[in-house]
Amino acid sequence: MVTIDAKGVYYKELNEKVKEAISSGAEHIELINVNGQRYIGDGISASAKITIHGIPGNDMAAFMNGPTIEVFGNGQDAVGNTMNSGTIVIHGNAGDVTGYAMRGGEIFIKGNVGYRVGIHMKAYQDKVPVMVIGGKAGDFFAEYMAGGKIILLGLGCEGESVVGRYCATGLHGGTLYIRNNFEERYFGKEVQRDELTMEDKEFLKSYLTRFSDYFGYDKQEILGLDFIKFVPVGSRPYGNMYAKW
Amino acid sequence: MALSYAVPNFLIERDESRCIDCQVCVRQCANEVHKFDEDDEKIVSDTMKCVNCHRCVVLCPTKALTVREFPLEFKKNGHWKSDDIKSIYIQAETGGVLLAGMGNDKPYPIYWDKMLINASQVTNPSIDPLREPMEIKTFLGRKPASLEIENGKLKTKLPPQLELEVPVMFSAMSFGSISLNAHKSLARAAREVGTFFNTGEGGLHRDLADFGDNCIVQVASGRFGVHQEYLDAGSAIEIKIGQGAKPGIGGHLPGEKVGPEVSQTRMIPEGSDAISPAPHHDIYSIEDLRQLIYSLKEATNYKKPVFVKIAAVHNVAAIASGIARAGADVIAIDGFRGGTGAAPLRTRDSVGIPIEFALAAVDTRLRQEGIRNQVSLVIGGSIRNSSDIVKAVALGADAVYIGTAALMALGCHLCQKCYTGKCNWGIATQDPRLVKRLNPEIGARRAANLLKAWKHEIKELLGGMGINALESLRGNRLMLRGIDLTEKELEILGIKAAGE
């Protein structure tokens, strides 16, 4: 394991060090005293693990292709932006546009997430991105979503809506699993409820088990939660909007 | 269904004395205009379906066909022109947003045609490019404020640059909006001439993986086909914020164009809509833009210039200043005549500003702020010929993007029906029967020929001005004079009136 002390290190230098460590074969890199440095893990194609202690800056793991990043702290905005594959585990909250346009990989967040999370997530063949959020999500959650799966647990949010306004507007692919409280009126007309299948249950079981393991929840309790499944009404939400000039 | 009030747009005239009933027109029209009538044993044509793409006219071996404006006239009305009336009929019938292809075709003033180029007479003699070297090579990218030279060698580390043999690149057109053979044609032509094509927001097809040295990869709001390999493949990355044909709105590739190849290249399921939202949802400010620029630079180890492309809108100068300060290496500005595969008609025709003004305003602003060297300026969205390019360079552009002109080189006849997916020229279509009509060998040759021809003309115009390097013309507005322009227009363009 390689440990890099990020205290007072400019992001560019820090990221160079991380890339150097990876290219010299490090399988596990620990970053300590991280304090707002951006772009950690961006564009890295490798299978290394990066552990972050502190608070990484925006666009962490953007375009990432393979690594596992575990953050002991909060994530900032645009975690996993357009990421292709890999795993991100955040022991805290994550900011706006988490998982924007991600096409593969997984993001586990213990706490809440900001606005526009999961926006434009997409899937292609065997690449199906998954996001598991322990807390609640802000406005525009899963907007324009085109593929992938998001589980929103809403833990500790009793009495308030776990999603904000304009949830899933323009959604035309993918699946949402959302637990209990939400304002029905917050949802866009492009989604509809659907029955959980055996496949869904298997999927939930597998990811909730990992969620519990990552964040130390009681597995039985988490697995016992009920979810409502949302799927797109169609894959062509705006197919009939136009007239030929 | 009730009666449609639509009237024909075009009239097809077949010269029976020339028609040999060979039925090439029947076979070539994807709109099924022509058909052989078994009873009458002759070819008949359905004018209602004709889009005036000229495919039949060009392929007819005896030149027996003509297509004309349908002569039907509405009652003369100074306010309600026929297009206004027809669009109301369509919308009353369908309730739909009017969708159009290619660029704004309204008769707005063409400022290129209101600027005239200078030439040397007696003083500062002109140069004959056939005899004397003429440098039009262009480098795009951030230039340092000063250069340090040590022992005759450049000491300053230059930021990444794109090297162009001609100051013309093929503008962003996605695989999906245009065909793979169109992409192949442009890629090969770019390689042959020494310039670049741009993937648009549609990914880079695997067949073109080898063309990275002549390719700019685009990252737009939908992030289609964007992954590490793609970013690594291109010579530069362009963040698309907007385009001239539809400033302020997103894009939408209908599911029927998402066949197996498009699906694989964009990495989305076959048949699903590819929706590019109006904004990038990670960019709501110049600061956010900076974040994406650097995120891409980090992901590609600062080896590639990052372009930011915007549409020419009212406050374009201030926006461009922000983009320069956000760390972009190149700003691409697309004027209000820029083309598109599909745009809402009203947006296409009434949003944005002419590129000539936008370019002049941006160049002026960046100079005033002392940051012109920090970015290169590429403009597009109306370039028709080499003199437009020379004028653009004199107004401050480093290079131009051509889209519509490039497609015309491939055969486009500007029928503006790209969005139907039935492009008879094999360009704006994914129908394999139509796509194969564009042989990339022929397409590449034609597109390359166009650039080669323009290259010669640019050299001749430069020589006429007594200038032997394009760099010396850049921003040299004294080489331009305006004609038929108001004081204000001259002021914005930063040029004197003809005769001054």
Add this chain to the structure above:
Amino acid sequence: MKRVYAKEEYCIGCRLCEIYCILSHSEYKNDLIKAFKKSLQRPPARIQVEEEGALSFALQCRHCDEAYCVKSCITGAMQKDPETGVVFNEKERCVGCWTCIAACPYGAIIKDETSKKIASKCDLCGQNETPYCVQNCPNGALIFSEEPPYKTSVKGGE
């Protein structure tokens, strides 16, 4: 020898090759309108476009080095010119028995029953220049070349 080869990926199914083949073998070699409007009985085109969906190509006689049609011909009318390599049919001796049709591995010999029954086939337009079909293919889908456009692992026909 130089042969006409089809590049199926660029054949657009317009059939101009067939039309120009007819022109080439009509009495009006330079006037399509006359060739089609004045000739009362047009002989069939000697190149044939096949089309199914997006796939199409035009094929005519391959002028085989070892030509089955020549060897099968019952009258000796079908011959291969030892100088040019062109396989040609001597109209006068052909009786239209169609044995060549039954023999040709490419289906490239065509029944011509416009006057006397004879077997009709590509003659490379006399071999003096680029054949009409190649000259007039609008999309480069026909080439006249020593080299075939496709590499195949197995030998084709003969």
Add this chain to the structure above:
Amino acid sequence: MAYVIIGNSAAAIGAVEGIRKVDRETPITLVSSEPYHTYSRPLISYYLAGKVEESLMVYRKKDFYEKNGVKAILGCRAEALDVEKKSVKLANGQKLPYEKLLIATGGKPFIPPIAGLDKKNVKTFIKLDDVKEIDALVSRGSKVIILGAGLIGLKAAEALAEIGAEVVVVELAEYILSSILDEDAAKIVQKHLENKGIKFELGTTIEKVLGDEEVRAVELKNGSTYTCDLTIVAIGVRPNLELVEGTPVTTEAGIVVNDSMETNIPGIYAAGDVTQGYDMTYGEKRVLPILPNAYKQGETAGINMAGGNAKWAEGFAFNSISFFGLPMTTAGIVNPREEGYQELEKCEPENNLYKKLVLKDGKLVGHISLNCIERSGILTSFIREKVDITNIAEKLLNENGLIVLEEELRHRKLVGGGAA
């Protein structure tokens, strides 16, 4: 010295051309019992019908022998073969020594053992002289009995009907053209021929020939009796083995040859209708009396005689023939007699149309294309090239094109032609 060829038809000419591919110099001596310049045997029916002049029947141009260095001894039978001395004795007493000999003596008509078939107006239909004799005997209204409804019999019937004779065809089999068609196709062709005035007596044969010097009538086994002016026997040909009888050259149904066309005696080759060569569709040696096969065998023999190296193991039956404008092509096994064949058929009697594909292990081994012969050579090539057509057989039944082929094979066809 050197090359001696006995015969003057397709196999012999093929041999000349084969030899000349390898050896342009050494003289060739060609011996034929017929007095004619090489001519096309299948054209005799056209000659009889007046559709072709004798001068246009030449199989190769008049200068063929001269150009190819051939000494042609025409109108002289080769009577004996001395294998030991490597010499052929001719009817004129001349002895021709050879280094390499080709026996291409063809076939001779089979005459069934029916009493009276030796009468004056009983003819066969093989050679030019046959039709010249027939021509002298018939005119409009002549009554002709043809024994045998095979290719030769029916071509004779067509020609005679065209010159106005009344023709009755007698055939022992239950249907006509049984060597190249199946029963369904044969019914269509028979109907077509009957519409043109030809009468058929099937499943029977001649019981009794009536008349003294000449046949005046025939009585059939089924009890019918027909008066006639001429009888033509066309029930088949047998290899003409006279020259090798009593020599060590091995014969079975015909002269046995290997795929170089060499007999068991080194230096002696045989080709054409006289041989028993390999039939790839049956996978065994058979007599294959068809012209294209004769030519290929002759050419192969010629190349090998001259020291080249050629093999011919692609023989199989294939025919193209028309009767009164109704064309048909057939090839290979059209009537499988054993298990293990798959047969696909399209039968449209109202259009005189019939198509049949015979497959074994997914590969085409035979076809009948009646009135849909366009591009049927593609099918023939599939037999020859042993192409697996499992996936396209149904399509091929409706369309003979290359478009139905899968990419690899299609490209192979598109670039074909070169010998490589």
